[in-house]
Amino acid sequence: MDAVLKLAKLGDKAEIFHTLQGEGVSMGVPSVFIRSSLCNLHCSWCDTAYTWNWEGTPWSHEDDEKYQKQDYIVTHSAKEVAETVKQYPCKNVILTGGEPLLQQEGWTGLIKSLRATDPSYRFEVETNGTQLPDAFMSEAVDQWNVSTKLSNSGNNEKLRIKDDAMQFFAAQENAWFKFVVQSAEDLAEVQELEARFSLPKERILLMPEGRDEVTLQKRRLWLADICRDQGYRFSDRLHIQLWGAKRGV
Template sequence: MQISEIFRSIQGESTRAGLPCIFVRLTGCNLRCTWCDTAYAFHGGTKMTVDEVLDRIAELSAAAPGKLPGSAEASTKVSLVELTGGEPLLQPEAIPLAQKLLERGYTVMIETSGERPVEGLPREVIKIVDVKCPDSGEPDTFRMENLAGLDEKDEIKFVISTRRDYEFAREFTRQHDLARRVHQVVFSPVHADPERTWPGMSARDVAEWILSDGLPVRLGLQLHKFIWHPATRGV
């Protein structure tokens, strides 16, 4: 596998935001979203076998010594792992990696662009699937067959950078009855990044539009970008 980075941090997105999590960032992506915040993962990285990735995850999982209040356990274990990228489903080894992590008792999430098929993943993997909006620069890339591969533990995410994006996300959500298909539909405003080219999107605007339209969706803010500087890597 070509791996950009493996690190332990706080889950910043999805309905598991705030939980300790180990991230495996796979190198490479076939899309080029205008507001992409992980372009450094398009190239480079380190070649690793699936077993080497598993070993590194085990090290990071166990490296959290400390006694929980009221617990007899002498250490806490991080049991949530997210496969991300880049686009993790461009590398076929992502599937056996997910399977082996499940067998070892981890909760496994994957963040994918929505353009690659998700059916090959084990059912237990929690899938966070993007639908790219018009102003992402990658409209019409969502693979519609993926809707059938999602269920009540999965999430569909729209990254929103304009009012036009919001209206697309609203209509897609309604047209495909997404709120009934998946655990959560997430509308995530693009986070402003003063060091890059995108100005961001007002979270307040998106919140008010959601309320005004009575949409059954969750406003998703990227928690890690409020904790650390938005350009910080490995968090």
């Protein structure tokens, strides 16, 4: 049987869209995003809480809004998703979520299907860094965008820091580490993780937390100074600048 993917539902379709990568080291690169549903973390400021904050669950979120699971998930076979992706004139594909590495079998089917059509398809995975990729994904993925969560996310450390997964990503030359920063006090945690897992400084990005332009503008000014002074790369949130918090763009 063909592997399946549980994807975020937008209208009556899966949330698959052609846009510019908004964050991280590939910011600005034309890309097709595939947004999977489900996440093992519950960040209080998550901008895709409709992938996990279901009605009846105890998790809290700044927005104080719960979602009916059946209205926000759509299931497709990997081949169906590949057919949708092929319609776009773009070979950079970003597997995002939620937490995409909860569905590795489905992504394996998708990657094989797309590369059978055209070997030049390139895949980035946006992960929270808690899940260990399997052998196929380890080889097949071109770029890991690892967003390890800090305590400002509201998740306890046991949930958000997994040594085996962090050690795996730290050893990959195609892994980049993007930390979401709310205040200058978060820097001590970044430095602790950098030392603990020997993360290469040149592949660490600091990105201001914010789901609107006013918040981002306040935070990017002091965060840019920190990045310059301490040698970290700065990441903005281009999609918020361009389109605000709108889904599917």
